[in-house]
Amino acid sequence: MTESVYKIIELVGSSPVSWEEATKNAVKSAGLTLRDLRIAEVVTLDMKIGEDGKETTFRARVKVSFKIVSD
Amino acid sequence: MTESVYKIIELVGSSPVSWEEATKNAVKSAGLTLRDLRIAEVVTLDMKIGEDGKETTFRARVKVSFKIVSD
Amino acid sequence: MTESVYKIIELVGSSPVSWEEATKNAVKSAGLTLRDLRIAEVVTLDMKIGEDGKETTFRARVKVSFKIVSD
Amino acid sequence: MTESVYKIIELVGSSPVSWEEATKNAVKSAGLTLRDLRIAEVVTLDMKIGEDGKETTFRARVKVSFKIVSD
Amino acid sequence: MTESVYKIIELVGSSPVSWEEATKNAVKSAGLTLRDLRIAEVVTLDMKIGEDGKETTFRARVKVSFKIVSD
Amino acid sequence: MTESVYKIIELVGSSPVSWEEATKNAVKSAGLTLRDLRIAEVVTLDMKIGEDGKETTFRARVKVSFKIVSD
Amino acid sequence: MTESVYKIIELVGSSPVSWEEATKNAVKSAGLTLRDLRIAEVVTLDMKIGEDGKETTFRARVKVSFKIVSD
Amino acid sequence: MTESVYKIIELVGSSPVSWEEATKNAVKSAGLTLRDLRIAEVVTLDMKIGEDGKETTFRARVKVSFKIVSD
Amino acid sequence: MTESVYKIIELVGSSPVSWEEATKNAVKSAGLTLRDLRIAEVVTLDMKIGEDGKETTFRARVKVSFKIVSD
Amino acid sequence: MTESVYKIIELVGSSPVSWEEATKNAVKSAGLTLRDLRIAEVVTLDMKIGEDGKETTFRARVKVSFKIVSD
Amino acid sequence: MTESVYKIIELVGSSPVSWEEATKNAVKSAGLTLRDLRIAEVVTLDMKIGEDGKETTFRARVKVSFKIVSD
Amino acid sequence: MTESVYKIIELVGSSPVSWEEATKNAVKSAGLTLRDLRIAEVVTLDMKIGEDGKETTFRARVKVSFKIVSD
16 A cells, blocks of 8 residues: 655745735645645745835745645 | 742644634633733744645644743 | 634653654553544654663654644 | 945834734834845744733744945 | 653743742742653743843743653 | 756655655655655654544655756 | 834853853843843853863853834 | 745755855756746755765755746 | 763664664664763664665664763 | 953845855954954855856855953 | 864763853863863753752753864 | 764864865864764854954864764
């Protein structure tokens, strides 16, 4: 009987709204080519400040796991 | 004179909305049985992805401190 | 709708055989009083060496999560 | 040709609303005296619980980088 | 033959004198309800500064292990 | 003269038997598509507990390195 | 309503007596120019050994937080 | 409006000259198949010692980020 | 009254069978020249993959403590 | 007798040549306004890749300590 | 011109009085056989609790550096 | 069949030129008394600043592994 195996890739998503949206954007882009996405673990969070000091972008660096071998 | 002593427990709260809500849910459940809750420190954040890839749940793993001996 | 909440406790199990057995022993002791045990994460592993240098005990420090509030 | 040099300061911002707002408040206060703010990296997040257990404050400890020497 | 199992709880003790006293206070409070206390590992140390900047309190965050199953 | 370059991917293998088997399963799945596998470094180990509290699965999260450019 | 903002600076204090004294010396020097000092977190501790191997100096590297914007 | 998403891969480059060259070699190999390379963060550095103890190779383990979705 | 002092050395043991055996091999080699071995803490675990991808060696990097001054 | 106190600031220097040069540039800029610079500890190293993938900049994030109170 | 080289060994000292004394005891034992001791960095601190719960021993795990090659 | 065992020692090398040279100097000093040196892992890097602020020394703290038991 084979055991399930997961692969983990590291992505950085961004959003002008929130870190939750930034995480969703990263997972959405992964979802375009990958199946069985399970969990997105937050590695780091930061906020990029625009030249004018006003406009800000929230960035979430996440590790996304997805199944590559099913048990 | 006795010195105050705090205890720290580790909880994982969840919410479909945000990591702030997930943290509040964890603290609320602790508050049912404990007094003098002080601070909830975030240990890790992740996002669980539903089978259909759409429905997501935000999870916050937090350490909650509360007073067990008052000075 | 309430969201599920998990609690995490930290235990050290031991075994003369292996770290897997030591982890199972820790979880077994937790299972006597707790329900819905989910995952035991390994924090650290070590091996205690007997006075004669021969007899060894494998110890696994683990964090065990279990459900305290069901969604 | 001189090379650009950045300085990094550590701040704790707070907000009753969210960790994003808390981060913005920290950066806003830095922006009053500093130019060329670039990035705010999240170091830790926590939530302070009011005496009544209800009122909560989200706190974000961030490292803010800004340019002190331009190339 | 059952193998011994230890549980680990996390406490914060305080003292106006020293970090050693703060650690002893945390362990003393644990000792009121628990047997077989073995080791208190220091997690972090800090010093709280009074409003007047004079009065200081030393705080020790420690993990205390105690036996819950005897071999 | 070109210098050798290695790539590192992150996988989670599982096994009902041991963490060694779980690691071998992860590497086996990688070996289906990749050559020159060199080393599997353990990142984290955990044990998943079945609904009945009995059936357990050992999971090993590993980083596997393999050569992509030969010197 | 503005939210309070704290700044954190990193200092190394020293003392021939103890790490508590070394921490107090670091905070005392900060207190000469700063108000509202709150907490000194210990980052690292070390002991410098004199040329003769006898005379020792205890050094505490601490992060001191103080209020720069009041709510 | 879509938000930009970056992917991060982990590589080990090597060079008999320096860690800077080793990093450039890793990035050069990535550049053969990937566009929009942004930053190579150093994870670890080491030096491999030849059998004769003379010949040495500098190795740099780096995380390279590149854009996969443009805003 | 002198206080006991322990020294800690770092070793890497290996075995084709398991990480427990690899740890025992490291301690056995230390035991040839040292007395009063107490504990072997696991620092890291990895698995070396043979050229043919089949033959694997489990390696355990451990810190072994032993008494050098008795109280 | 007052004890010496050091302050630590965090800077990011850069150079097209090497990480040593980047560290020197950071310290040089600090030296313009500060005396008694002692040590620059490397926190992280990275390499920024130009738009054309060719031009690279080595960046060193360092913590620089300098004396603010002399014993 | 040769450059100075330092070696670092890891010791655990203990004392019924304080962590400062425990560190001094570790360094004293090293000083019996080694010259040019420079710095003892604290790695971890803990407190061993006697069988009766009263008698306590403070233990300091330290890294001691000493010169083995003079410039 | 005995399994190979490696020992790891920690050294600090220095050089006025570069961190690569500092690492080589540390390994060279180890090589005077030890055989089968394999790898020098970088633990930390820093730069010591001379009294005049000009003369700088690059220091590399490394862990050097060498074989003590051959398979």
